[in-house]
Amino acid sequence: xxxxxxxxxxxxxxxxxxxxxxxxxxxxxxxxxxxxxxxxxxxxxxxxxxxxxxxxxxxxxxxxxxxxxxxxxxxxxxxxxxxxxxxxxxxxxxxxxxxxxxxxxxxxxxxxxxxxxxxxxxxxxxxxxxxxxxxxxxxxxxxxxxxxxxxxxxxxxxxxxxxxxxxxxxxxxxxxxxxxxxxxxxxxxxxxxxxxxxxxxxxxx
Numbered sequence: 509x510x511x512x513x514x515x516x517x518x519x520x521x522x523x524x525x526x527x528x529x530x531x532x533x534x535x536x537x538x539x540x541x542x543x544x545x546x547x548x549x550x551x552x553x554x555x556x557x558x559x560x561x562x563x564x565x566x567x568x569x570x571x572x573x574x575x576x577x578x579x580x581x582x583x584x585x586x587x588x589x590x591x592x593x594x595x596x597x598x599x600x601x602x603x604x605x606x607x608x609x610x611x612x613x614x615x616x617x618x619x620x621x622x623x624x625x626x627x628x629x630x631x632x633x634x635x636x637x638x639x640x641x642x643x644x645x646x647x648x649x650x651x652x653x654x655x656x657x658x659x660x661x662x663x664x665x666x667x668x669x670x671x672x673x674x675x676x677x678x679x680x681x682x683x684x685x686x687x688x689x690x691x692x693x694x695x696x697x698x699x700x701x702x703x704x705x706x707x708x709x710x711x712x713x
Contacts, residue, residue: 532659534677539670541652543663550658553598553683558692562591568605568645568653569594570660578690579641583619588643592692593655599686601639602675603655608644610651617666618642618652625675631687639679639687657682 532547548570555576556562562573574594581601593603604618619642627637645653650662654671656678661670 533681534659534673536661536670536673539663540667541663541665541670542650543661543667543670545659545661545670545674548658548660553594555595556591558589558591560591564590564594566660567647567649568655568660568662570597570655570658574598577692579692580690581636581639581641583622583642585644587645588641588692590645590647592690593641593643596639596641596690597655597657598682599639599684599688600657600680600682601641602679603641603643604671604675605643605645605648605653605655607648607651608646610644614651614666617668618671621666621668621671625672628679628687634687636687636689640675 530547532545534545536543536545548566551565551572553571554573556573558575558577560575565572569590572594573591575589575591576595577592578595578599579588579592581596587608593601596603604622606615606618610618622640622642625638625640628639631637631639648662650664652663652666654661654674656674659674659678661674663670
């Protein structure tokens with residue numbers, strides 16, 4: 509029997525990649541919080557089994573080797589392993605991450621920002637409001653980061669204006685255009701209602 513993962517992978521439609529190197533597709537003028545965005549060189553991005561050790565070339569990673577399953581869309585209080593969410597980036601997502609030492613008030617601002625984003629019409633038809641993940645990540649070089657395929661934004665604090673430009677400008681700019689919900693964590697319900705994947709809190713906190 510063909511697994512649900514295999515069926516969704518077979519359904520992945522391709523679109524042009526953002527290319528190698530060059531200037532970022534989104535510019536940040538007068539970004540707050542020492543925010544900066546870089547466009548990272550494309551590299552081979554093969555799939556490996558979940559739990560495999562991956563030596564990412566870049567920090568934060570925005571392409572490269574990743575797990576053959578991707579994470580469920582949502583807001584998390586426990587770190588989603590990078591191997592999952594890099595696969596989400598390949599599907600056109602934006603992942604917003606923060607270091608665990610970020611002040612709770614700043615974390616709450618990130619979560620409120622993600623919940624307030626407009627829906628993606630093309631994904632709404634598939635029961636998914638928006639391809640976004642918010643997750644802590646203890647390996648980040650800065651307190652806040654936002655990743656899209658081949659693009660990395662880093663900042664010392666939360667700047668909603670820059671984050672909005674990144675999310676709205678870079679969502680869907682990836683090798684695959686996939687809205688379908690992921691498979692990790694396994695103990696969460698399916699997205700179902702349009703808002704489910706944008707309000708999930710994996711910690712239960």
